[in-house]
Amino acid sequence: MLTPATTDTLADLRAALPADTFRDDTAPYLTEPRGRWAGSGIVVAPRTTDQVAQIVRYCHERRIAVVPYGGGTGLVGGQLMGQGDVPLVLSLERMTAIRATYPSESVLVAEAGAILADVQKAAEDIGRMFPLSLASEGSARIGGLLSTNAGGVNVLRYGNARAQCLGLEVVRPDGSIWNGLSRLRKDNTGYDLRDLMIGAEGTLGIITAAALRLVPQPAAVGAAMLAVPSPAAALDLLALAQSRLGDGISAFEMIHRQGLDFLDEVGPAFKAPFAAHPEWMVLIDIGMPAGLAPDAALETLFEVAAEAGLVTDGVIARSGADRDALWHIRESIPEANRRIGSISSHDISLPLSLVPDFIVEGGKRLAQVGHFRINCFGHLGDGNLHYNVFPLLGEARSDHEDKRAAVKDCVHDLTHEMGGSVSAEHGVGRLKVGDLEKYGDPAKLAMMRAIKLALDPHGIMNPGAVLRTLTDD
Amino acid sequence: MLTPATTDTLADLRAALPADTFRDDTAPYLTEPRGRWAGSGIVVAPRTTDQVAQIVRYCHERRIAVVPYGGGTGLVGGQLMGQGDVPLVLSLERMTAIRATYPSESVLVAEAGAILADVQKAAEDIGRMFPLSLASEGSARIGGLLSTNAGGVNVLRYGNARAQCLGLEVVRPDGSIWNGLSRLRKDNTGYDLRDLMIGAEGTLGIITAAALRLVPQPAAVGAAMLAVPSPAAALDLLALAQSRLGDGISAFEMIHRQGLDFLDEVGPAFKAPFAAHPEWMVLIDIGMPAGLAPDAALETLFEVAAEAGLVTDGVIARSGADRDALWHIRESIPEANRRIGSISSHDISLPLSLVPDFIVEGGKRLAQVGHFRINCFGHLGDGNLHYNVFPLLGEARSDHEDKRAAVKDCVHDLTHEMGGSVSAEHGVGRLKVGDLEKYGDPAKLAMMRAIKLALDPHGIMNPGAVLRTLTDD
Numbered sequence: 033m034l035t036p037a038t039t040d041t042l043a044d045l046r047a048a049l050p051a052d053t054f055r056d057d058t059a060p061y062l063t064e065p066r067g068r069w070a071g072s073g074i075v076v077a078p079r080t081t082d083q084v085a086q087i088v089r090y091c092h093e094r095r096i097a098v099v100p101y102g103g104g105t106g107l108v109g110g111q112l113m114g115q116g117d118v119p120l121v122l123s124l125e126r127m128t129a130i131r132a133t134y135p136s137e138s139v140l141v142a143e144a145g146a147i148l149a150d151v152q153k154a155a156e157d158i159g160r161m162f163p164l165s166l167a168s169e170g171s172a173r174i175g176g177l178l179s180t181n182a183g184g185v186n187v188l189r190y191g192n193a194r195a196q197c198l199g200l201e202v203v204r205p206d207g208s209i210w211n212g213l214s215r216l217r218k219d220n221t222g223y224d225l226r227d228l229m230i231g232a233e234g235t236l237g238i239i240t241a242a243a244l245r246l247v248p249q250p251a252a253v254g255a256a257m258l259a260v261p262s263p264a265a266a267l268d269l270l271a272l273a274q275s276r277l278g279d280g281i282s283a284f285e286m287i288h289r290q291g292l293d294f295l296d297e298v299g300p301a302f303k304a305p306f307a308a309h310p311e312w313m314v315l316i317d318i319g320m321p322a323g324l325a326p327d328a329a330l331e332t333l334f335e336v337a338a339e340a341g342l343v344t345d346g347v348i349a350r351s352g353a354d355r356d357a358l359w360h361i362r363e364s365i366p367e368a369n370r371r372i373g374s375i376s377s378h379d380i381s382l383p384l385s386l387v388p389d390f391i392v393e394g395g396k397r398l399a400q401v402g403h404f405r406i407n408c409f410g411h412l413g414d415g416n417l418h419y420n421v422f423p424l425l426g427e428a429r430s431d432h433e434d435k436r437a438a439v440k441d442c443v444h445d446l447t448h449e450m451g452g453s454v455s456a457e458h459g460v461g462r463l464k465v466g467d468l469e470k471y472g473d474p475a476k477l478a479m480m481r482a483i484k485l486a487l488d489p490h491g492i493m494n495p496g497a498v499l500r501t502l503t504d505d
Numbered sequence: 506m507l508t509p510a511t512t513d514t515l516a517d518l519r520a521a522l523p524a525d526t527f528r529d530d531t532a533p534y535l536t537e538p539r540g541r542w543a544g545s546g547i548v549v550a551p552r553t554t555d556q557v558a559q560i561v562r563y564c565h566e567r568r569i570a571v572v573p574y575g576g577g578t579g580l581v582g583g584q585l586m587g588q589g590d591v592p593l594v595l596s597l598e599r600m601t602a603i604r605a606t607y608p609s610e611s612v613l614v615a616e617a618g619a620i621l622a623d624v625q626k627a628a629e630d631i632g633r634m635f636p637l638s639l640a641s642e643g644s645a646r647i648g649g650l651l652s653t654n655a656g657g658v659n660v661l662r663y664g665n666a667r668a669q670c671l672g673l674e675v676v677r678p679d680g681s682i683w684n685g686l687s688r689l690r691k692d693n694t695g696y697d698l699r700d701l702m703i704g705a706e707g708t709l710g711i712i713t714a715a716a717l718r719l720v721p722q723p724a725a726v727g728a729a730m731l732a733v734p735s736p737a738a739a740l741d742l743l744a745l746a747q748s749r750l751g752d753g754i755s756a757f758e759m760i761h762r763q764g765l766d767f768l769d770e771v772g773p774a775f776k777a778p779f780a781a782h783p784e785w786m787v788l789i790d791i792g793m794p795a796g797l798a799p800d801a802a803l804e805t806l807f808e809v810a811a812e813a814g815l816v817t818d819g820v821i822a823r824s825g826a827d828r829d830a831l832w833h834i835r836e837s838i839p840e841a842n843r844r845i846g847s848i849s850s851h852d853i854s855l856p857l858s859l860v861p862d863f864i865v866e867g868g869k870r871l872a873q874v875g876h877f878r879i880n881c882f883g884h885l886g887d888g889n890l891h892y893n894v895f896p897l898l899g900e901a902r903s904d905h906e907d908k909r910a911a912v913k914d915c916v917h918d919l920t921h922e923m924g925g926s927v928s929a930e931h932g933v934g935r936l937k938v939g940d941l942e943k944y945g946d947p948a949k950l951a952m953m954r955a956i957k958l959a960l961d962p963h964g965i966m967n968p969g970a971v972l973r974t975l976t977d978d
Contacts, residue, residue, distance in 0.1 A: 136858045480698070
């Protein structure tokens with residue numbers, strides 16, 4: 033049974049912690065990025081791991097809920113308690129230090145509040161690359177990115193957030209500190225608690241710092257936008273590209289004509305890559321070792337692929353500016369989607385070989401729910417589609433409010449039937465708790481509940497995220 | 506409180522399961538590979554996941570210990586209960602099927618008993634590569650390799666066993682089955698139980714099958730043996746190689762003159778790469794994309810490195826036979842070590858930049874314990890050293906039996922002081938439970954114990970491995 037945070041809580045904490053720990057303007061912390069709901073809470077922003085521990089210990093003793101808060105960019109409500117007892121929102125925004133860099137180890141240690149773009153910059157400064165890259169990198173923070181196991185555009189080559197982490201410092205739900213900031217590449221001494229904390233969305237403890245692995249900067253990079261006859265051809269193209277260029281392929285993004293049509297309709301402005309928008313395109317990005325010119329490698333790939341009937345047209349970047357222009361298209365699509373206004377958006381993944389079937393079958397099933405425009409795009413190399421459903425031209429999303437649940441169920445049911453996931457990279461948060469219960473393996477759910485209870489017996493850590501709160505059971 | 510397995514147990518199980526489930530010759534299952542101790546147990550080898558579940562459920566109800574058994578190649582006693590109540594040893598040797606291959610997804614699903622070499626072959630058969638590679642690949646089984654998060658020579662490029670796994674099928678300690686055989690590259694629905702099971706050494710459940718990710722076969726491969734002036738130069742060479750060839754470097758193995766001297770002394774026979782054995786050598790292995798010749802890339806690397814004073818001599822493989830000959834040297838060193846007979850062997854890892862200091866300081870401290878020969882070699886790219894201590898020429902390991910504990914403590918204490926791990930890739934098993942208690946972070950140990958209790962409340966799964974049994978507490 034939890035206790036709400038009150039003015040007494042605030043008074044206690046004010047007496048124990050520096051004045052600048054507290055945030056009086058709580059509104060920015062209590063609003064969901066898409067404006068779907070609002071939360072409540074007392075907001076604190078400690079400066080050190082010890083202060084985090086002190087606050088959590090206080091809450092543990094009094095059974096007050098703690099909601100860890102990173103950059104606030106999460107799309108599934110993991111950072112926001114919309115209901116239940118008033119929590120303490122613990123923002124990591126003042127713990128932004130890059131504590132250390134180890135160039136010869138290709139490692140840096142960042143505090144949880146470090147913004148992704150700043151971590152990328154710190155890696156560049158020592159001649160390395162931090163490969164995690166995603167739309168919100170200017171505001172998303174390392175703690176949140178790890179807690180949600182964020183994905184992005186470079187997962188194909190470098191893996192998701194999990195793969196970038198060597199060690200963690202974590203404040204446990206009882207306020208004790210796990211000093212797990214290992215810089216080791218290999219360590220088989222005991223259970224893999226690092227990966228358990230990563231992706232736990234703040235429900236098992238608060239990540240306060242991380243040792244991150246960096247990668248070599250590719251000697252040269254390149255990109256091409258290729259028109260493909262179908263999603264199946266896109267997959268064959270991926271296999272062909274991998275057989276030629278190995279893991280030099282950093283990103284393999286599929287784009288549908290609908291995305292370019294939306295850009296034409298509402299912007300942002302872009303330079304059309306082809307005279308007419310093809311039905312399907314692939315944006316391929318590569319990083320090559322010294323001695324191999326990326327544009328030449330892409331040209332040969334294009335020729336071989338064209339001969340095999342896998343591509344019908346192509347634009348190969350001849351400069352950094354060309355490459356940026358191609359990426360600008362891909363990166364503008366989410367903004368165009370927002371301007372159009374989706375009825376329902378889905379972050380799904382599928383076994384790679386089933387992606388083409390999913391697209392056909394999904395279109396058929398949705399046609400039985402209503403008439404929509406579908407913008408299906410995303411990280412094809414990872415089997416991760418952003419499958420978003422929009423009203424027809426001239427209609428508004430509000431015209432379809434009644435169909436929203438049916439659209440979501442239609443897409444999620446099919447995803448589940450085909451062995452896919454209804455949250456590929458965004459996490460569960462509070463938005464998809466029901467989905468997890470509906471589609472999740474019962475044995476897995478039972479283990480998750482047992483672990484939550486074992487590590488957070490009072491259930492104070494981010495209650496209601498990932499798992500329904502125990503008192504709701 | 507556990508109950509020993511008895512003739513009644515055997516009678517019960519014989520009545521419920523096919524006759525060929527049972528193994529009357531139990532000796533091979535109850536002997537430690539290095540002959541250090543013997544175990545006891547009834548041995549069963551079920552053929553299906555349902556049979557595994559049935560057996561575990563039976564043991565769960567009666568509180569009988571279950572020891573999962575893979576290829577029996579583990580070096581830390583994880584597969585063998587030397588003391589305590591007689592357990593049921595559950596061998597996965599008859600669950601060897603490759604259940605399915607998915608060439609267009611670069612995925613295959615193997616049962617836990619599949620031998621690593623057979624999985625490598627199945628991947629090759631569909632034009633892919635399963636990159637896990639280690640000395641015991643002809644007998645080690647997938648279930649054991651995952652349960653111990655095995656390493657090997659390709660970790661630098663491809664990661665350890667953990668990184669090769671997309672999904673698991675697991676029989677839980679109560680006999681229920683977690684169907685987690687996902688082929689997805691991205692799935693953020695809930696806690697990462699896959700990675701928790703991987704490396705848990707059979708203490709949280711039994712892995713019965715795994716979905717494994719395959720990688721593209723490199724278009725061309727190459728290797729070189731380079732003489733380096735020091736371990737510090739070897740690390741600089743690694744950084745240089747990575748800046749030029751990126752993640753094309755598959756292996757970066759350090760070899761000390763002592764290893765070649767041992768080969769001269771006791772065999773196996775080998776072709777000396779250099780006129781005189783250099784003090785330190787590096788074996789570098791690369792896989793390159795199409796269009797880049799590995800030997801030319803290595804030649805350029807050698808020239809640049811020589812100019813920077815990082816290498817003093819080198820042999821570049823000009824053929825597959827050349828490459829095999831270089832690898833033969835590396836792979837013969839453990840056998841030579843065995844023939845010499847070590848006083849104490851250590852599988853440690855260190856923060857990469859501290860490896861040179863460790864080697865200097867380790868030598869100094871050991872000299873205070875006694876006079877030894879040290880063969881320090883291993884996966885430098887991962888910071889993983891096999892730091893093995895031998896008697897002087899003309900002495901025997903038995904002459905130093907009394908110093909063995911002191912040698913081990915000396916090496917492990919220094920490793921721990923420098924932020925390293927006393928088990929980089931072999932696991933904890935039963936041999937290093939004390940080390941984990943001595944060196945492990947208390948918060949981590951508390952979490953591990955809580956998780957063990959939550960997932961295996963009767964403590965039947967591989968009791969005494971990783972964590973001391975609860976009844977011993």
